[in-house]
Amino acid sequence: MSALGLDDRRRMVHRLLPLETGCGLEIAPNWAPVVTKSEGDVLYCDYLTYEQLLERERTNPGRIQHGLRVQRLDFIWEIGKTLQECAGTAAPFDYVVSCHVFEHVPNFLEYLYQVRAVVKDDGVIAMVLPDAKGSGEYFRRETNAAELINSYLLGQTVPSPGQVYDGLKNLFDFQNVPLEGRSLADVKRLFTDSDSYAAAVRASQEYVDVHCWAFSRDGFAEVARELREIGLFDFEIESLESNPATQTGHGSEFYVKLRPTAPPRPSLLRARTQPMSAPNPDPDAAPGLSDIEQVRAHADRAFREAVAVQDALKAEKEALEAAMARAVAHGEKAFREAVAAQDLLKAEKALAEDRLARLEASPLVKLGGRLGLLPR
Known part of the structure; x- marks a missing residue:
């Protein structure tokens, strides 16, 4: 060695x-x-x-x-x-x-x-x-x-x-x-x-x-x-x-x-x-059943519980997907509204600038400017 x-x-x-x-x-x-x-x-x-x-x-x-x-x-x-x-x-x-x-x-x-x-x-x-x-x-x-x-x-x-x-x-x-x-x-x-x-x-x-x-x-x-x-x-x-x-x-x-x-x-x-020897007895275990029958009953209960959990998870998943869809739709709507508001602001700004340009070009405003009547 x-x-x-x-x-x-x-x-x-x-x-x-x-x-x-x-x-x-x-x-x-x-x-x-x-x-x-x-x-x-x-x-x-x-x-x-x-x-x-x-x-x-x-x-x-x-x-x-x-x-x-x-x-x-x-x-x-x-x-x-x-x-x-x-x-x-x-x-x-x-x-x-x-x-x-x-x-x-x-x-x-x-x-x-x-x-x-x-x-x-x-x-x-x-x-x-x-x-x-x-x-x-x-x-x-x-x-x-x-x-x-x-x-x-x-x-x-x-x-x-x-x-x-x-x-x-x-x-x-x-x-x-x-x-x-x-x-x-x-x-x-x-x-x-x-x-x-x-x-x-x-x-x-x-x-x-x-x-x-x-x-x-x-x-x-x-x-x-x-x-x-x-x-x-x-x-x-x-x-x-x-x-x-x-x-x-x-x-x-x-x-x-x-x-x-x-x-x-x-x-x-x-x-x-050793689940069958646990101190708390299986509530679904009926008296008089053999060990094999009790194991089968325990397995059947476990299967039903697993299916119930699976259904609950499925429902939770569907609810989450629906909430996500609503959030996306709400986001898309909010985005469209924001774009429309931005377009409206652009149009109003262009209109105001056009009005201001025409006003500044008018003869009366020009005369007021020469006489010093308009604020600088």
Whole structure:
């Protein structure tokens, strides 16, 4: 692992974890775990099965070159279930660690809250994140608190087309050279705008893996501070360190140690995926109906509500168009009236000037002028 620079990473992260006394969980160890089974009491999980990981990593050149093996998993974090449900009685853990995972998840806060739910109150969450300012995302705009809040409150479960486009458009071949004063046009991009848009189109129909978020070490600290102030970051950052700086002045990755400061939050995602178990019963659900019939009734009500909303929007659109037409007609009428008034003023001015010219040319006025009887 030393040839890949993984030993340094592992040493950095090990300093953050209670390896000798604690039981931990590593999320997505793949073929390069941060904590091996021989180094600590640790379980492994991923959202893919061991067989799916084997197939995905079958041709990975880094894995093959260094003879690394995909790790067997202790459990699967199943889609539609919380991490706590999937971990079962193995939780809570003394620590949870993940390496280059959080930047991929489309709902950062929900994911973090689910990890918190399987950590003891005095436990540790350690994560390794790529530093956008020390990697091939140098020119990408950094993630802000508003974006994390948006994905959380909307219950985002897949990378959005915009995230996919932004993540690919700004990705380039990082050569570890100074980049200050340069732009994306000065480096070798990995995807054209057209490539990025094509991937975004696919993302509207299927899951497209991408870096949903881009942080620098200092940027992450600032976002965490803002989220803490509004009550959305229930953690203390006990440690925030980077690996040695690249030629950009930033490390290529940074290491975060979080300590919980509040009890676990309920999963908003879980609440959305289980509408039938919501505390407020569906008013249209009739007693005695089977689960399937209640789901059908719920879907029928949702369809009727959607049609009603669509009709209301249609009526609002028609009313707006009518108002616009009246405004245009009124404007055209006002314009015509203004033009007519202007023409009338021009005609009256010409008439007055003609009368004045004739008056000045009359013999009587000329005589009065010579005698000094007319005002000058």
